[in-house]
Amino acid sequence: MISFRKLTSTFFFLTLLGSCASNETKPANLLEVDSSPISVELYHAVTREFVVKEDIELVFTVENPSIATVNVGEGNFTVYGSAIGDTSLTITSSNGDVLANIDIDVIEPVIYLPVPSGSLYVKGIGKTVSVKGVITDSSVAGEAIWSVSDPEIISFEAQELLAIFTTLKRGNALVTLTYGEHEASFMLYVTNIKGE
Amino acid sequence: MKKNLLFYFSFLLPLSGVNVAGPQMVKAATPNVTYETYLNKNIVNPTSLTYGPALILNPKTLNDFTNVDVHASFYDVILETDNNLNLTYEGTKYNLTEILDTYVKGKYVPVVRITDSNVERFLSWWNNEYRYYDMMVVSSSLDAIGKIYQDSNAYLLNSVYDMTSITLPSSRFANWQYVRDANKVGANTLLLNGDDPNISITAEYCQAMAKVAWAMTDSSLEDAKALTDGCYGIVSDHPAETISTLKIFDESGWASPQHLAAHRGITTYCNENSITACLAAYSEGASHIEVDLQVCKDEEILLCHNSQTNGTSTKSGWYFVNTTSTAMSGATLNDYNERYGETYPSLRQLIKEVMHADLICLLELKFDGCSDKALNELHCIENFKRIIDETPDFYGHFFAITFYAPLAEKMKELMPEIPLGYIGGARSGYESLNNLPAWGNGGGHVAMTEYANKVKFLRHYNIGLDENHDQKTNAGDYYCDVTGEFYLARGFVQNTWTYENDVHFGMKSMIATTNAADLCHAYLKDIENHEITMSASAYESGKLVVQTTSYNGWQSERECQIKEISREGSVAYATLYATQTGAKTSYGRYSKIVKINIQ
Numbered sequence: 001m002i003s004f005r006k007l008t009s010t011f012f013f014l015t016l017l018g019s020c021a022s023n024e025t026k027p028a029n030l031l032e033v034d035s036s037p038i039s040v041e042l043y044h045a046v047t048r049e050f051v052v053k054e055d056i057e058l059v060f061t062v063e064n065p066s067i068a069t070v071n072v073g074e075g076n077f078t079v080y081g082s083a084i085g086d087t088s089l090t091i092t093s094s095n096g097d098v099l100a101n102i103d104i105d106v107i108e109p110v111i112y113l114p115v116p117s118g119s120l121y122v123k124g125i126g127k128t129v130s131v132k133g134v135i136t137d138s139s140v141a142g143e144a145i146w147s148v149s150d151p152e153i154i155s156f157e158a159q160e161l162l163a164i165f166t167t168l169k170r171g172n173a174l175v176t177l178t179y180g181e182h183e184a185s186f187m188l189y190v191t192n193i194k195g196e
Numbered sequence: 197m198k199k200n201l202l203f204y205f206s207f208l209l210p211l212s213g214v215n216v217a218g219p220q221m222v223k224a225a226t227p228n229v230t231y232e233t234y235l236n237k238n239i240v241n242p243t244s245l246t247y248g249p250a251l252i253l254n255p256k257t258l259n260d261f262t263n264v265d266v267h268a269s270f271y272d273v274i275l276e277t278d279n280n281l282n283l284t285y286e287g288t289k290y291n292l293t294e295i296l297d298t299y300v301k302g303k304y305v306p307v308v309r310i311t312d313s314n315v316e317r318f319l320s321w322w323n324n325e326y327r328y329y330d331m332m333v334v335s336s337s338l339d340a341i342g343k344i345y346q347d348s349n350a351y352l353l354n355s356v357y358d359m360t361s362i363t364l365p366s367s368r369f370a371n372w373q374y375v376r377d378a379n380k381v382g383a384n385t386l387l388l389n390g391d392d393p394n395i396s397i398t399a400e401y402c403q404a405m406a407k408v409a410w411a412m413t414d415s416s417l418e419d420a421k422a423l424t425d426g427c428y429g430i431v432s433d434h435p436a437e438t439i440s441t442l443k444i445f446d447e448s449g450w451a452s453p454q455h456l457a458a459h460r461g462i463t464t465y466c467n468e469n470s471i472t473a474c475l476a477a478y479s480e481g482a483s484h485i486e487v488d489l490q491v492c493k494d495e496e497i498l499l500c501h502n503s504q505t506n507g508t509s510t511k512s513g514w515y516f517v518n519t520t521s522t523a524m525s526g527a528t529l530n531d532y533n534e535r536y537g538e539t540y541p542s543l544r545q546l547i548k549e550v551m552h553a554d555l556i557c558l559l560e561l562k563f564d565g566c567s568d569k570a571l572n573e574l575h576c577i578e579n580f581k582r583i584i585d586e587t588p589d590f591y592g593h594f595f596a597i598t599f600y601a602p603l604a605e606k607m608k609e610l611m612p613e614i615p616l617g618y619i620g621g622a623r624s625g626y627e628s629l630n631n632l633p634a635w636g637n638g639g640g641h642v643a644m645t646e647y648a649n650k651v652k653f654l655r656h657y658n659i660g661l662d663e664n665h666d667q668k669t670n671a672g673d674y675y676c677d678v679t680g681e682f683y684l685a686r687g688f689v690q691n692t693w694t695y696e697n698d699v700h701f702g703m704k705s706m707i708a709t710t711n712a713a714d715l716c717h718a719y720l721k722d723i724e725n726h727e728i729t730m731s732a733s734a735y736e737s738g739k740l741v742v743q744t745t746s747y748n749g750w751q752s753e754r755e756c757q758i759k760e761i762s763r764e765g766s767v768a769y770a771t772l773y774a775t776q777t778g779a780k781t782s783y784g785r786y787s788k789i790v791k792i793n794i795q
Contacts, residue, residue: 112552114475114476114478114479114552114553115472115475116471116472116475116549117471117472117536117537117538119535119536120465120466120472120476121465121532121533121535121536122465123465123532123533127464127465128714128717129465129476129479129714130479130480130481130714130717130748131479132478132479132748132749134552134553136552159749159750159751162479162748162749162750164717164748164750189535191533191535195532195533195534195535
């Protein structure tokens with residue numbers, strides 16, 4: 001399940017325990033990673049694993065951080081699509097050797113949900129909200145399926161890409177629309193009259 | 197085409213305190229005859245529709261003019277002049293003056309055919325011989341129409357762009373080119389071929405862009421189809437049959453859906469004028485969003501109703517014209533809920549987001565109350581154009597509305613292709629600073645019922661009607677209900693604002709700007725019109741259950757009445773009628789024409 005929250009960091013330093021790399025090891029052989037282009041939907045993320053063969057520091061740099069950002073974890077990195085467009089991710093060692101160069105293509109999500117902030121806040125009980133998804137790629141086949149994480153907070157009725165939600169109780173629930181292999185989601189918060 | 201030189205200078209002269217209009221009101225030689233009376237006819241509408249249609253006679257004989265029933269129901273008449281401004285009926289030639297005086301004056305609004313070949317002759321005749329004010333022109337030539345509009349006196353003749361020889365496009369926004377080109381030359385009405393298979397797409401788009409679509413029809417079925425396809429005028433050469441056919445629409449309601457413009461987006465659960473609010477409008481079934489524009493110190497344009505931040509965000513007392521857009525991003529919208537974490541969206545962001553959604557934007561040009569600073573220092577309209585030019589595909593997805601004359605004049609100068617709506621006659625900051633009256637170049641604000649002056653005012657600015665609905669006559673009728681037929685017959689559709697409930701469904705308003713768009717999301721919008729096969733007994737019952745769609749797209753089955761238009765043997769053509777009960781207003785809705793095979 002992918003959230004809509006934006007990642008803010010653009011690159012991280014990774015220091016491994018162990019001996020230094022051999023001076024005779026070629027830079028490209030120090031890192032095992034799938035270097036094929038990454039295609040990631042806007043406001044979604046793709047995670048790839050990597051293996052570092054020696055104890056070296058890695059630097060992850062996205063050429064255009066307004067299009068994508070990267071977050072590095074233990075043996076993996078996650079690319080998040082911030083804006084539609086092309087950029088690239090370069091992985092270098094701390095001494096500047098380029099270990100991998102990966103093209104990143106941030107594409108329009110197959111499912112577009114008109115909830116730009118990723119959340120809706122509705123004051124009060126018994127209120128209704130309509131949300132209408134859009135399938136941006138007509139070649140993608142699927143059936144639209146809506147779900148909510150907590151049916152005690154909101155109920156809904158749906159027809160294909162249109163869902164109408166009714167607030168039942170204060171709280172929050174994750175709303176997900178699945179279409180084929182794709183999904184998109186947003187949070188719906190039921191607040192009190194003050195918005196809390 | 198050459199323009200009157202004063203047209204170019206008319207925007208400079210107000211700075212010197214000289215009151216000029218544009219196109220320039222130059223006194224030409226006194227014409228032989230001046231007829232300034234505007235016909236205000238009590239029309240016998242053969243339909244019971246809430247709004248429209250205008251009926252335009254396309255006479256074949258002189259008897260068509262004088263037929264009592266025709267005269268009662270038809271407001272306008274097409275006068276097909278030749279190069280010499282003569283008309284021919286049943287082989288006999290008449291001059292235009294004679295036809296006007298004998299058959300038209302006091303009975304119909306004439307719509308005179310002009311061409312590239314006769315437009316100069318027409319202008320000479322109109323300026324020097326017979327200055328007939330309450331007249332329109334129709335032409336397939338945009339150049340000819342443009343010459344009328346650029347004329348210093350004849351500009352007040354509204355015009356009809358004859359597109360009957362054009363094959364209409366099958367996609368909605370492909371119609372922008374026609375609306376654009378017509379608006380540039382001051383034409384508010386598009387005349388379409390009634391048997392074009394795509395007429396409903398063009399007609400709906402005309403409505404959405406505050407224009408009027410007329411259909412030229414040659415059969416009863418086309419008459420009914422024109423209405424249900426979204427045309428607000430029918431040009432008929434078979435008037436008796438047209439009147440008879442239209443009586444089928446004998447219950448109140450809408451032949452095509454009324455448009456809902458979400459005022460500042462959906463504000464029931466979003467911050468006003470936010471991107472969230474705008475996109476929520478799409479989900480809730482609004483066809484339009486109405487948003488307000490301000491210009492910042494760095495000449496960027498942001499969305500906000502007020503000139504300053506009070507009441508809409510966490511900052512107070514920040515004026516847009518005194519603050520950069522970058523600094524404004526430090527303000528968090530909080531009129532509904534601060535937790536959205538939104539700031540004032542930019543026009544660029546709005547453009548980018550609404551291109552996903554099937555929404556037309558009513559962009560209200562506020563710009564600090566059209567202060568001198570916004571207008572002349574921050575070049576609000578120049579920058580408005582600059583930003584939109586960055587995304588040319590956005591053209592056709594918006595039109596503009598304003599309270600302020602200097603902004604209307606700037607739009608006419610820099611973006612003459614953009615339809616513009618008049619919301620009301622406020623005095624701009626610029627006019628106050630220069631001690632000028634509000635809308636002075638056009639004679640100032642006039643009430644809707646000051647018909648003659650209103651037409652002149654609207655023609656001067658090439659602007660349409662988008663006034664508030666609250667005003668009522670002494671009899672308690674809403675003005676727009678009283679004036680609707682008059683303006684529609686002259687190519688001016690009425691849009692109104694701002695509603696807090698659903699009363700607009702009972703009013704003569706094509707686009708209703710409303711705070712209650714989401715409350716109407718479940719209201720009936722469309723009735724399915726697929727070809728149907730049914731038994732004779734079922735058909736005779738006069739009822740049928742079909743799929744209907746609400747404003748937000750929800751589908752449900754409803755029982756509809758079958759209103760037969762024509763029947764030949766086992767094939768009938770009908771419109772299906774259903775009603776919607778609302779909180780304040782109930783209304784009916786007619787389907788597009790349905791073909792029914794009776795077994």
